[in-house]
Amino acid sequence: MPEKSAGALADAQPVGRKQAVEQKPQGLRVSGTLYRGREGMWSWVLHRITGVSIFFFLLVHILDTALVRLSPEAYNAVIGAYQTPIMGLGEVGLVGAIGFHALNGLRIILVDFWSVGTRHQRLMFWLVWVLWAVLMIGFTPRHLMNVFGG
Amino acid sequence: MSTATLEGQAAPTETVQSFTVTLIIRRFDPEVDSEPRWQDFDVELFATDRVLDALHKIKWEQDGSLTFRRSCAHGICGSDAMRINGRNRLACKTLIKDLDISKPIYVEAIKGLPLEKDLIVDMEPFFDAYKDVQPFLVSNTAPEKGKERFQSVADRERFDDTTKCILCAACTSSCPIFWTDGQYFGPAAIVNAHRFIFDSRDEASETRLDILNDKEGVWRCRTTFNCSEACPRGIQVTKAIAEVKQAIMRGKP
Secondary structure, X not given: OHHHHHHHHHHHOOHHHHHHHHOOOOOOOXXXXXXXXXXXXXXXXXXXXXXXXXXXXXXXXXXXHHHHHHOHHHHHXXXXXXXXXXXXXXXXXXXXXXXXXXXXXXXXXXXXXXXXXXXXXXXXXXXXXXXHHHHHHHHHHHHHHHXXXX | XXXXXXXXXXXXXXXXXXXXXXXXXXEOOOOOOOOOEEEEEEEEEEOXXXXXXXXXXXXXXXXXXXXXXXXXXXXXXXXXXEEEOOEEEEHHHOEHHHOOOOOOEEEEOOOOOOEEEOXXXXXXXXXXXXXXXXXOOOOOOOOOOOOOOOOOHHHHHXXXXXXXXXXXXXXXXXXXXXXXXXXXXXXXXXXXXXXXXXXXXXOOHHHHHHHHOOOOOHHHOOOOOHHHHHOOOOOOHHHHHHHHHHHHHHOOO
């Protein structure tokens, strides 16, 4: 019974409401705006994404390595498929993901265990990116030379 | 003197510039809407006005059905935490001049707690987590006869930061972990546990550390620092949580 009367109320009232619904601004999601977190939140998001990606890589990697026990020919075929340029670019992504995950992991350890870690977390976040850039500058040209140089 | 003051008050009212500010508010009426919807309002405001003043103007002059909580309106009661331009703030402490008014101001309810109406959420789950950490002084020994419980300045300083909490839920509802895992105690409960765990007069620290040494306790914290940035009292929330983590590992505060 109470539900019914609430429904009747809703039916009786919507004249002013309907107009409001029509002037809904474009491009706004019903679910609300994206929370505008800062460095800490984005480092966590990236840590999750890279972590899950690395997990799936390791899963595939263990499976393809295990293949050598079943049939060395099949193993060679799979490894041969890895020697393509697309996989070579994927390896850049893999190293990038592992590099970020490792460096940011050290940052999280410092945040948790270093007494002033929480105060310097933002600086450490940018430091992670600097070290990551150094790593990638060292790795990417050499690796791409191997992939595309034949 | 008094005439000068009167003139001083009368003159600026003519010269103070006002601005038309657009607020886009995420509204929800459980009796009408199946989903929240965005509605925009144009309000005439001064640079010194706060978002709360804008909401008042809308409620009093344009749409009386706009629903939100506020009590003291001066940043003490913690009733009007809401998401303003995508960040948790107190509406009564957010000045219009600190926002970019060339763009609309987005106002919505805090995230992670059940939405009841417009900007009001059900705060019960939040207060349940607060109650669970025993946020009161527990002592089995009587103080020295005729004396209060003694505490040194240094001992008081140990938990000074976490005494500032006003339970507005801005921190807990800014936490990405809390959004997806409502069982997590949340930053506010841990802050209030910290306030007593590190109080030299309190004797139930072990109990509180036991409560928080849980899958849904401090170990859920992923140090996103959203809570520290959202806190309207400037409490270093993530630091407090890290201290509780350390205390659990050491087995004592």
